[in-house]
Amino acid sequence: MSNAWMVVATREIVVRALNKGFLIGLAVTVAMIGGLIGFTSFMEGRTQSFEVAVVAGDESAVTALESAAADAASDDRQIELSMLPVDDASAAEAALDDETADAWLSSGAASGTDSWTLSGWREPDPDLTQLIGTTVRDQVLADRAADAGTSMNALTAGSEVETERLDGNPVDPQVVLVAGFVLAFLFFTGAVGSGAMIAGSVIEEKQSRLVEIIATAVPLRQLLAGKIIGSSVIALGQNLLLAGVGLIGVSFTDLSAILPAMTATMLWFVVFFTVGFVAMAALYAVAGSLASRTEDLQYTTSPLMMLLMGVYVVTFSADGTFERVLSYIPPASIVSMPVRVLNGDALWWEPLVSLLILVVATLGAVLLSERAYRGALMQTGGRVSWKTAMAAERGTTLGA
Amino acid sequence: MSDLEVRDLTRVFLSGGAPRRAVDGVSFTASSGLLTGFVGGNGAGKTTTMRMIMGVLAITSGEVRFDGAPVTRHDRREFGYMPEERGLYPKQPVLEQLVYLARLRGIAPSVARREVLEHLDRLGLADRAKEHVEKLSLGNQQRVQIVAAIMGQPKALVLDEPFSGLDPAAVDAMADLLREHTRRGVPVLFSSHQLDLVERLCERLVILGGGRVLANGTPDELRAQGVTRHRLVLSGDAGFVRGVPGVLAVDVDGPSALVEVHDDTAATRLLAAALERGAVREFSPVRPTLAQIYREVTA
Known part of the structure; x- marks a missing residue:
């Protein structure tokens, strides 16, 4: 009798692991993560090449373009420049129109004005604009410096600003932002997806009265425990898989330098999520027991859905003091604390305290849910409210 | 003898304003080794009683006993149960x-x-x-x-409408199966709407109406409680029976009549009057069917 929960948990795991919808959803998520990482590293590793048209006789433009090409090659900017000499301005325009050239550079001298022009058929590529803009400015400055009897180096010496980071954290804030988004997304999809499955499995048993047969064989407490444990094992496995795929993927990109920091964050996230998920699973089981038909589920699960949506929306955009507060409040702490760990903002004891709060909250949620679940499960005919469920007398065999 | 015994079982539902006594002081015994039929109209309280026996519904008052002692969850774990909805x-x-x-x-x-x-x-x-x-x-x-x-050799069977939706062959197979369990000395309680079936299968019968036990006993005992009717068949017209004191004519059709006689003198008087008018071909008691008894007790 004591291992009835294991029988229940095993069934939950097996049924779920063989569920086509679940497997397809998981495969899609893995593919999305792989695709995202692949796309990122492709974009990073890609070399852009540009054809820049120059009108014959525009010597300044030729010089500027040659030094820009040299800069690009030495600077690891992943830009390749090549020059396309054209006869005149109209030929340059034609080259832009038929896309043989990506841009057309003309110096002030050539166009008879003071300013340089980089023309494109549409707005020229920003990377190209930046590269050429810098080169042209340096070239013009160098010419004027020479005219004034000095040199570029003399003028710019000591004018550079170097950045230095004292916390020693190598993680780019941009990465933290993305990680926050990804964790919030994983939390949301994981909790909602698994939650819906638990609620569905509860209502399946309630609607068919199968639960009456089960209740005479096993205490409902063990049935609930088996369901929660079974789904939590699945959720844990799912998150380990996704985290693993993500981390392996990241190791192939430029972000591999921050892999240790990311791994710690992921592990914290998995721990937080697993603990928090137990509470969500219990609450979703109640949502299932409050319904009397599958159709009722969308009503009974909507408060949980709102909660999870709230966590999703609030956590991935939070920062500063607000994020610090959130990192202690379950269930937002499931996302916010790991993000703060990645950020390097959390002291070593902070995740532990937050985890403790989460564990206490989870215990509370489970105890509350266990009572409501037992109260609602045998009540048929219409939706049951939380209040009725908590107040319900329980069948004599249902408690122990 | 591991009888399944229900004592003064009551269930009051509070939902929806006024308290409703769905089951009101129900007592009966499903004896070991016997098939006990549980009969009653919709809302009579059959399902509520069975759910209380199985412990899936809290009992307001009264108790369920098994094998001479209050039923425990370990007992119930070994009961076979078939709930109302499939x-x-x-x-x-x-x-x-x-x-x-x-x-x-x-x-x-x-x-x-x-x-x-x-x-x-x-x-x-x-x-x-x-x-x-x-x-x-x-x-x-x-x-x-x-x-x-019925898996695992249950100690008792509580079956809510096990025969509904079965064809006649399946009904027989199911009945054989249940008998196998009564032969093991197990009490079998099942509810049904099909009175003919219950009459054919059951050794004992509990009729429920409005949450109360209206009748309880073997089919013969229940029949004995009802008023016995007699069939009278004459050579001539039987219309005269309507005028005999102490005799109620239920149905008269030419030479034959179905009558209720309330005591022995009335029967003697009726027979004497009949013999005055000619030959008496038949004068016999008619055993009431369960359906009649059911209508009488639930009326």
């Missing part, structure tokens, strides 16, 4: 979920598997063991459900 896991194969349910009752997987296959074979479902329950016809789903109840 349904198992629709998307799980028959064998797999029956083994699961057996394991929840503490039966070892290998034993459970063997027993389930045996039962399925007997009910003609051996070749459907790997199919999903939702693919079976309603009658076959019903059979799977009964297997769920």
